[in-house]
Each structure stands twice: as structure tokens, then as C-alpha cells.
Amino acid sequence: MTKIVKHIFFSQNKLFVDFEKQFSFDDNLNFGTSFKSLYKELKLDYPKYFKMDSLSKLGFLAAEVLLHNCKLNEQHLAEKVGIVIGNSSSTLLMDTKHQETLNNKAAYFPSPANFVYTLPNILTGEICIRHKIQGENAMFISSKFDAEMIATYVEILFDDKKITACLAGYIEINQESYEAFLVLIDNSNQEPTIEKQLIDIYSKYKNTTNSWKN
Amino acid sequence: MKEVFVHGSYLISSLGFGIQENMDKLYGAQSGSALIHDHKYYPEAFFGSKIDHLRFANEFENQFPNLLTEYTFFEKLLLFVVQKSIQNLHFSIDLKNTLVIISSTKGNIDLLAETERGKWENERVFLWKSAEYIQEFFKLENKVLVISNACISGVEAISVGSRLIRTGKFKNVIVAGADILSEFVVSGFQSFQSLSLEQCKPFDSERSGLNLGEAAAALVLSCSENTSPIQVLGSATSNDANHISGPSRNGDGLFLAIQSALDESKITADKVDLISAHGTATDYNDEMESKALSLANLESVPVNSLKGFWGHTLGAAGLIESIVSIESMKENKLIKTLGYENHGVSKNISVVSQSKTHKIDTFLKTASGFGGTNAAIIFQKHKQHD
Numbered sequence: 001m002t003k004i005v006k007h008i009f010f011s012q013n014k015l016f017v018d019f020e021k022q023f024s025f026d027d028n029l030n031f032g033t034s035f036k037s038l039y040k041e042l043k044l045d046y047p048k049y050f051k052m053d054s055l056s057k058l059g060f061l062a063a064e065v066l067l068h069n070c071k072l073n074e075q076h077l078a079e080k081v082g083i084v085i086g087n088s089s090s091t092l093l094m095d096t097k098h099q100e101t102l103n104n105k106a107a108y109f110p111s112p113a114n115f116v117y118t119l120p121n122i123l124t125g126e127i128c129i130r131h132k133i134q135g136e137n138a139m140f141i142s143s144k145f146d147a148e149m150i151a152t153y154v155e156i157l158f159d160d161k162k163i164t165a166c167l168a169g170y171i172e173i174n175q176e177s178y179e180a181f182l183v184l185i186d187n188s189n190q191e192p193t194i195e196k197q198l199i200d201i202y203s204k205y206k207n208t209t210n211s212w213k214n
Numbered sequence: 215m216k217e218v219f220v221h222g223s224y225l226i227s228s229l230g231f232g233i234q235e236n237m238d239k240l241y242g243a244q245s246g247s248a249l250i251h252d253h254k255y256y257p258e259a260f261f262g263s264k265i266d267h268l269r270f271a272n273e274f275e276n277q278f279p280n281l282l283t284e285y286t287f288f289e290k291l292l293l294f295v296v297q298k299s300i301q302n303l304h305f306s307i308d309l310k311n312t313l314v315i316i317s318s319t320k321g322n323i324d325l326l327a328e329t330e331r332g333k334w335e336n337e338r339v340f341l342w343k344s345a346e347y348i349q350e351f352f353k354l355e356n357k358v359l360v361i362s363n364a365c366i367s368g369v370e371a372i373s374v375g376s377r378l379i380r381t382g383k384f385k386n387v388i389v390a391g392a393d394i395l396s397e398f399v400v401s402g403f404q405s406f407q408s409l410s411l412e413q414c415k416p417f418d419s420e421r422s423g424l425n426l427g428e429a430a431a432a433l434v435l436s437c438s439e440n441t442s443p444i445q446v447l448g449s450a451t452s453n454d455a456n457h458i459s460g461p462s463r464n465g466d467g468l469f470l471a472i473q474s475a476l477d478e479s480k481i482t483a484d485k486v487d488l489i490s491a492h493g494t495a496t497d498y499n500d501e502m503e504s505k506a507l508s509l510a511n512l513e514s515v516p517v518n519s520l521k522g523f524w525g526h527t528l529g530a531a532g533l534i535e536s537i538v539s540i541e542s543m544k545e546n547k548l549i550k551t552l553g554y555e556n557h558g559v560s561k562n563i564s565v566v567s568q569s570k571t572h573k574i575d576t577f578l579k580t581a582s583g584f585g586g587t588n589a590a591i592i593f594q595k596h597k598q599h600d
Contacts (some may be wrong), residue, residue: 079452079470090341090362095398098327102401108257116404116459116584119319121363125585128453134470137453137587138370141341141360149359156377162450162474 002158003189004197008066009205010038010058010180012212016205017065029179035061042068046130053094053117054178056126059171060084062180063127070184072165073132081122082136082163084154086146089174090120123171135163145170145181147202151195158187168198181205218435219442220593222302223537224295225431227374227524228263231273236534237541239523241569246524247413247425254329256400261412263525264395271295284335289324289344291392291430293351296584299388299432305440309352313384315359316345317371318529319390320388324396332513350392356384365492365583366451367391368431368532369591373449375435376591385437392430393528395564398424404458406459410494414526416493416519416551417500417565419558424494426546439596444540447576448478454586461498461582464499465505468580468588472510475590481576485512486592488548488577490539493519494526495553499582504559506588512578518566532581532589540593543574 009016013025013034023041025034035057038047042064049060072081096119103112116122121139128134136157140149150168157163169182181202185194225233228246229239237248247263255262267287274290275282277297285293296314300307321341325334337343345358361371368391368598375387403409405425412424435446448490452474454467461467476483489512491503500519507513520535527534542549557565576594 001378010430051511078455081473083453086342088342092339093337095326098402099398102397103328105257108401109403110401110409112325112402112405115405118398118402119362119364119584121583121585121587122458124363125453125458125587128455128586132455134453134455136451136469137363138361138374138451139360141345141364142338142357143342143346146357152378152383153374155379159381160478162478212304 002185002187004183007041007183007201032180055173056123058173059123060126062182066182071197076165078132078134080135080164081133082157082166084138084148084168086140086170087120088172091118094118147198152197154194218446219381219439220360221434221436221442221443222299223411223433224298225537227429229584238262255395255397261439265428286322288394289347290392295430296390296431299434312386313356314388314562315371315375317361317367319393323398364585366587366589367529368579369581369589373591376446380435385411387435388572390432391530391533393530394428409472414495414521415553416495416521417559418554419556421495422495427527429527429530429534431537443596445594445596447594448475449591450474451589456473461502465502468582469509471588471590475592479592485576486515486578487574489515490535490579491517491519493521501559504561504563507563508561513563516564518551518565536579539577543577546573548568548572
């Protein structure tokens with residue numbers, strides 16, 4: 001009863017929507033600069049964005065592209081839209097920043113603006129605020145994208161009638177790289193299992209990005 | 215659809231080790247919170263709830279000889295509570311095809327401190343790394359699942375475990391949760407100015423913030439009944455979609471989770487005999503909860519918060535509070551809300567101010583956290599044990 005109706009993949013400064021390249025930023029740009037460029041390209045005006053940590057920014061931008069023109073709120077009740085996200089490094093980049101404010105006892109200045117972003121589910125919270133999503137939400141931490149777990153759980157939520165639509169995927173950022181794979185699933189069609197759909201789509205993206213390294 | 219039964223459990227908190235020690239102190243209204251003077255956690259003294267580390271080291275050494283230096287404090291807590299929860303089972307489970315779920319907000323975050331640098335491999339700070347060590351230790355075939363959804367992690371982990379059993383994905387699930395005190399977390403909450411300078415006072419008019427605590431617990435869920443008197447009936451999570459660091463003003467997010475959990479359980483609000491609330495004793499949280507309970511027609515149901523006993527234990531909170539509320543239901547005895555004297559929330563909810571005998575067949579556990587997350591889960595005495 002469920003179908004992946006749209007998907008996006010953003011990594012190594014290239015962003016794809018349904019396998020089509022939509023944005024491409026110079027390989028040499030750091031992620032901060034390319035996120036900023038993407039924000040501009042999307043012509044967003046959302047001051048809260050600038051307070052976010054890089055994990056939330058990445059998830060926010062991914063959701064922005066994914067849900068563009070999707071009419072999610074017209075087709076689904078807020079409390080029937082779920083969000084199930086996987087991640088590996090949690091908020092290590094912000095954790096490190098918060099820890100640095102503690103290391104020098106003479107200049108001890110932990111900041112609430114940093115600390116609030118030391119929880120990985122803040123990224124789902126930011127997406128929920130922006131898109132008025134109030135349904136089931138989960139944040140799973142695994143060493144890499146775990147399609148089986150995400151799919152299993154999303155299927156249960158649909159089967160239990162907890163949700164009629166769901167954002168699912170993998171949002172990860174660490175010192176070396178970032179990756180956002182986000183899909184919109186709804187109950188509109190009969191298709192292969194979500195796991196099969198997730199694996200097929202994700203591996204096609206990974207094959208594309210891996211080929212750049214060669 | 216399979217039914218989900220609750221089996222052996224174990225917890226370590228600032229009150230003590232194991233179910234009995236904790237229950238005795240909860241019924242006896244003894245708090246595990248105290249002023250902590252330790253630069254390891256914060257340059258100034260703060261009010262918090264700490265596990266007896268020396269005793270833990272001794273008990274761990276007895277349980278698992280010669281492994282004290284192999285694992286971090288967080289990992290040792292998890293290993294210990296999982297082992298104890300299995301020992302407390304009335305039947306044997308095949309660990310190989312049991313799923314273990316870990317609930318934690320920050321895991322080994324204390325390893326980021328300068329004093330810890332170089333002692334452990336870099337990856338050790340990741341939650342999935344802790345999960346790998348647990349999997350390896352117990353020789354589990356299934357990858358250990360990690361849930362990190364702020365302060366609802368513990369309730370959500372039980373919810374996810376129950377769903378995986380109900381749909382037949384797993385026969386047994388061990389839900390293990392832990393969070394430890396660290397300078398990282400204490401300084402963060404201090405910077406938010408959300409820590410109370412004294413023992414916290416949930417739902418009280420003089421409440422002045424929360425106490426942080428550390429705890430660890432494990433709970434075994436199974437599709438087989440095996441003399442278990444307790445079932446998980448239904449559960450839900452929701453999001454306020456309002457603010458990342460403050461709860462919704464009107465309680466609608468938590469209400470959605472409560473209503474969805476009641477609906478799934480096929481019961482109405484009047485069948486609930488006890489609510490184990492989140493009750494952190496911050497102004498906004500307790501007020502929001504009173505509104506959500508009112509929206510759900512639960513104002514007349516006894517509600518308690520256990521944060522006055524052991525503080526807010528973050529990723530472990532939902533789990534330890536579910537475990538002792540299950541005991542409380544088995545014994546038909548309400549635990550009072552330590553710290554509560556004068557009603558201090560706008561809705562007329564029925565905060566338990568004295569521990570007393572009370573028939574409990576069904577209880578609701580709720581939790582809410584940063585990121586606007588809420589969770590609700592309903593436990594019930596199995597019909598045959600009425």
C-alpha cells in the first residue's frame with residue numbers, strides 16, 4: 001500500500017531529485033559554503049535556518065527540496081505524517097564545539113544555542129516545525145544507512161494506521177563528508193516493499209557518486 | 215498480531231541497585247539527589263543524582279571479572295543491566311535471535327573531555343560503536359538497534375520493541391537504556407538555566423527547574439506470556455512542530471501521542487488508573503503536561519512524577535519510570551510525587567502527594583523532550599491475572 005513518491009540525494013556538493021541532477025556546486029567548496037549556496041538557490045527566507053547546526057541545516061535543506069510542490073499538508077493530516085531518520089555520527093560536529101567551550105576553565109562559556117543542537121533529533125524537530133509534521137518520529141543511530149530497519153519500522157507505522165505519509169532516510173554529517181538521502185512515502189500505490197524500493201534507489205545514487213571518485 | 219508481554223527487568227539509579235532497593239526507597243520517599251561538588255562534572259556545586267560508582271565497580275567486577283578496564287562506564291552499565299534483566303527472567307531466552315535496543319541521548323559523550331583524550335579509540339564516542347560492543351559481548355546475531363530521540367528515547371525504545379514483537383519480526387526484545395552525568399550535559403543544562411539549586415519539585419507552585427541524574431535499566435519484552443502479568447497495549451510518538459527547545463504552550467503535541475496510544479489500546483481515558491508523567495519540574499514542561507492531560511480527559515486520574523527521587527535521567531528516564539510503575543501496578547500501590555506540595559499548574563490534574571494503596575490495572579507513561587518530541591505508552595495487567 002506504500003510507495004516512495006519522491007526522493008532526493010545530496011552528497012559531495014551534488015543534489016539529485018528523482019535521479020535528476022538539480023544542483024551542483026564546485027567540488028572544492030566546503031560543506032558550509034555549498035549549503036549556503038543551496039539555501040540561496042532555493043530562494044528561502046527562513047531566519048531560523050542560520051541558527052541551526054550543520055546536521056539540522058543538511059536535513060532542513062533536504063526536506064525543503066523533497067517537499068517542494070508536494071502539498072503534503074493538503075493531502076495528509078499533520079498528525080498522520082511521520083518522520084523516521086537514520087544517522088551515524090549523531091551531532092559530533094556540534095558536540096565537539098560544545099566541548100571546546102568547556103576545555104579552557106579560564107574561558108568557560110557553554111552556550112545554550114550550541115547545546116540544544118547536541119541532540120540528533122533536533123533535525124527532525126526542525127523539519128517538523130517547518131512542514132507542520134506532527135506524527136510518529138524516530139531517530140535511529142547506525143554505523144551506515146540501514147535500509148532494512150528504516151523500512152521495517154515505516155511499514156509497521158503504515159500497517160498500524162499511525163501514518164498516511166512519511167519522510168524517511170539517512171541524514172549524516174561528519175568531519176569528512178555529508179550525505180542526505182530523503183524520501184517521501186505515502187499510501188497511494190501498491191509497489192514492491194519499501195525496503196526493496198529504498199535499496200534500489202539508494203544503490204543507484206551510491207553507484208553514481210562512487211563513479212566520480214574513479 | 216501478537217501480544218507483547220513484559221518480563222524481567224533491572225535498574226540502577228541514584229537510589230540503588232535492582233528493583234527491590236529502588237522500590238523500597240520510592241515507597242519510603244527517600245531521594246537519591248544531593249548537592250554534587252565535583253569538578254569532573256561542573257566547576258561549581260550543583261544538585262544532581264549520581265549512581266554509587268564505587269559500588270558499581272565492585273558489583274561489575276563480581277558479575278564480569280577482569281573486564282573493568284575494557285569498557286567505558288556507559289558500556290559497563292548497559293552490559294550489567296542487560297545481564298541482570300536476563301537473570302531476572304522466569305524462562306530462558308535464546309540470546310542469538312533476540313533483538314537488543316539501546317536508548318540513550320549521549321552515550322559515551324564523556325570521552326570527548328580533554329582528560330579522556332587518547333584513552334579510547336576515536337570511534338568509541340559513537341552510539342553505534344557502543345552497540346557493536348554490546349552485540350559482540352552477548353554474541354547476538356542481530357545488530358543492536360540504537361534510538362536517540364532526546365528525552366523520549368526510553369519510552370520510544372519500549373514502543374519500537376513492542377511493535378517489532380507484535381508484528382512478528384522478533385520473539386524477544388531487550389530494551390536497555392542509559393545516560394550518565396558528564397560535564398558535557400551538566401554544563402549544557404546549566405547554560406539553559408534549567409537546573410534547580412535544590413531538589414526538584416514537579417508540578418509544584420515553587421518549582422524551579424530540573425535535577426540531572428544518571429541511571430541505567432533493561433526490560434525484557436516477549437511474545438510469550440510465560441507467567442508475565444503485564445502487557446504493552448499500545449503506544450505512540452508525536453511532534454509539537456512548534457519549538458526545538460521549549461514544549462508546546464497548549465499541550466496539543468503530547469495530547470496527540472496520548473490519544474493515539476489510547477486508540478491503539480482500544481481503551482478510553484476512564485480506564486487509566488495511573489499516569490507516570492515526565493514531570494521534569496521546569497515551568498514550561500509541567501504546565502504543558504497538565505494541559506495535555508486535561509485535553510485527554512485525564513484530570514481525575516492519579517498522576518506522579520518520579521524526578522524528585524532520581525532527577526532527569528534523559529535516555530534512561532522513560533525506561534526506569536516505566537519499570538517501577540510496572541512494579542507499582544503489580545503491587546497496587548501509588549508512589550508519591552516527591553517535592554510536590556502546592557499545586558502549581560493551571561489544570562486541576564490529580565498529582566499523587568502520598569504513597570498509598572490504589573487499584574492499578576492500567577497505566578499510561580508519557581515523556582516529552584527537546585526537538586518537540588512526545589511519547590505515550592500504555593501497560594496493562596493481563597486479563598487472567600485480574
